Amino acid sequence: MSTFQLKQRYWVLPLFCSVVLFTGCQPKDASQQSAEAKTTNTEAKAEQVIPAIQAKVVPVKLAKPEACEAEGCTQYDIQTVETNLKWIDQYFMDRIKKTDPIAFSDQPNQKVRLDDDAQPSLNQSSTYVRYVGQNDNFATFAMQSYSYSAGAAHGMYHQEFVNFDLKQKKRLALQDILVKGTDAQVLDALYDNNLNWLQEHNIEKAKLQLSDNFYYGANGLVFVYPLYELASYAEGMSELTLPYYSLKKFVRPEYLPSLPQYPEH
Structure with missing residues (x-):
């Protein structure tokens, strides 16, 4: 190879590398930028979609139909909601178990202390959860409770409304x-x-x-x-x-x- 050919070869090589580097740093064309922007917007919108609540009332399976302590026995009736949002289902189950832990205990019933010739009393307790409605990013449920102590003039009931922020996934x-x-x-x-x-x-x-x-x-x-x-x-x-x-x-x-x-x- 002549000296002229060798110089020519080394002159072409850096020029080729410069072209490659320059081409790689070129800004994206408008169509590519538009496509990426649409993808980003679609992903952002997907994150903001608020699900429509689907709910039904289901009975809660308890370890035993009646739970007895030394003071007496209580018959429980517990029903909650089953929705398409598991965190809402879990919220109510946690609330119910915290309120009536004995209803979920797998321990044997205690022996009721009775006076002579007395009959064992049977108290009643019920808890019902139901879906009320949804307005965009917030939804409302009702938690109804009723308790009756044997021998009382009447039972006591209460209805608590529970509102959720569906975006933040929290109770309001x-x-x-x-x-x-x-x-x-x-x-x-x-x-x-x-x-x-x-x-x-x-x-x-x-x-x-x-x-x-x-x-x-x-x-x-x-x-x-x-x-x-x-x-x-x-x-x-x-x-x-x-x-x-x-x-x-x-x-x-x-x-x-x-x-x-x-x-x-």
Whole structure:
């Protein structure tokens, strides 16, 4: 190989490498950028999809139909929800087991202590969970409980509404949905919107408190109060409604249902 041919060969090699490096660093064309952007947007939207709740009530299998302690025996009836969201199912099962651990115990029943000629008493306890409804990213369930102690004049019942943020996968307390620092204003609005009923039951504003037991009703946020707190046993659990149009300033936007734009008068 001549000296000229050798120089020519070494001159072509760096030029070739430069072309390769330059080509590799070229910016992506518009079509490639567009395709990648669409993929990113699709993935982001997929993460934001809120599942539609599918739920049915199912009986909970217990180790024994009646559980006995030294004080007496209790017959349990427990039913919960089975949904397409396992974390919700687990939430209720954890709550139920924590409330009635003896119902799930596999230990033998204790012997009931009885006075002479006394008959063993049988108490009753039931817990039912049901699906109420969904509004975009939040869903509501009801947890009903009833207990009766043998010999009592009547049983006691309670209904607790449980609201979930489906995006955050957590239960919502009242303080989670209200704008910070608006509690007093919400209480004033609640009292004013239920003034007639509250006055009929001799409930002064100073005696009324916001209840953390609430649900989204057809016309507003419904605050639920336990037996005897605002009314007699015969009247049942009391419910006070605060219309949605009164809540716009007090509820965080993500937890306020989509509402019509009513004309201002």
